[in-house]
Amino acid sequence: MPASAPTFAAPPVKSRHAGSGDGVAVAHDSLAAWVQQVLQAPLLARQPVGGGCIHHAWQLQLADGRRFFAKTNGAAALPMLQAEAAGLKALAAATDADLVVPRPLHCGLVEGEAVLVLPWLTLAHGGTSQAWSDFGAGLARLHRRSAAGQPQRFGWSHDNFIGTNPQRNGWQDRWGRFFAERRLGVQLKLAAAKGKQLRGGKQLLADLPGWLDAHDPDPCLVHGDLWSGNAALLQDPPLPALFDPAVYRGDREVDLAMARMFGGFPADFFLGYGREWQLPAGDVRRRHVYDLYHLLNHANLFGGGYWRQAQELIDRLL
Incomplete structure (x- = not known):
């Protein structure tokens, strides 16, 4: 599996600051x-x-x-x-x-x-290195705390959404099988329904469970859609905030992978996370698998160049 990280096109940026349009009477x-x-x-x-x-x-x-x-x-x-x-x-x-x-x-x-x-959350623009480091550490503590005393199972009690697409959940005892079936498998089926047969998709689904199961992660509560548009620092006090989640219990690395996509979070965020709870070896390679889920979802939602990026990543993974 490749060690270098590809660059992905960013989705539209969103914010929670008041707009200039007219209000409702x-x-x-x-x-x-x-x-x-x-x-x-x-x-x-x-x-x-x-x-x-x-x-x-x-x-x-x-x-x-x-x-x-x-x-x-x-x-x-x-x-x-x-x-x-x-x-x-x-x-x-x-x-x-x-x-x-x-x-x-x-x-x-x-x-x-x-x-x-x-x-109402009043969001800040930018933020200090210390504030972003504290953000990363806070996310690490959330992950660790949510895993403590929980059964070794992955998923969620009900389905939810990733954008407007369905995010299938239920429970699985093995992380590799859950991610292959309920994440990548669902997106590849959505792609097939649109007439997009991605080369190597079936082989990847067959190879993936054993490889991810060997990783054996803790089933943490994850945000599930942690790109930079779904998190921010507040103005006063400058605390970190999370919103717009697509939660489930999974490998905590899915949040860290998403946080690096589409421009990503500042480096201090990841340094703060690592100081609080270091990632195990092999996280860079696993990141590409987790990136693929969101690339496929964006391709199914928006089309365009996301199809090419998803195919290129499957090729690299195989």
Whole structure:
């Protein structure tokens, strides 16, 4: 397997800072009555913010000065928001005070609209070396803490989503079989349904379980989609924050691999992680396997050059 890391094209960058677009008129806002009843204050404004390409994202401004973050979509998108809310709750339960995960305040239908409401996070631009090192160490502690006392099984109690694609879970006793069947195998089937038969895909699925099983990782709670658009430092205090997860129990290295894709996190993040919990030998080679999952997912979602990158990586792995 190759030791050098390929370069991958980045997906669109997203943020949680207020946008410049016009807000929704409160008099006609479907959330106004819910805000008044549940948050106990009138809704002053709903302003659009950056939040990705799947849902609409908003800053809710209340008359008492409080702010909240909301995602909305059609009713059919409610399972995606519910899966996100469940993932946030799981991560929040596994963190300590030096790592922020917003706990969902509401997830459900409001006037026929799927809605997820979260605390507002004011994100910083950049950050010090120490702050990013602390971020990495905090993630390592989350991984270690979540693995303690847990049964040796991989997966999650229910399926969730990776972008808008399904992320199949359930439970497996062996990591190699889980990752081959429930991660790469699912993506290769999605590709085949689009008429994309990737050369060497079947051979890779056959070879992979034994190789990954020899690694024998601890089943940690992983974020599952930890690229730089799904994590940030806060402005004040400059604590690290995680959001938009696709959680399951797996090899902690899947988070570290994703964190290096698409431009990646600063080097201090990885140094901080390694000082807290060093990665075992062979992590660079395993990283390429974990990268393939996200490359295939991006190819299935967006097409274009991601197909070529996925094929090139399969060729390298074989």
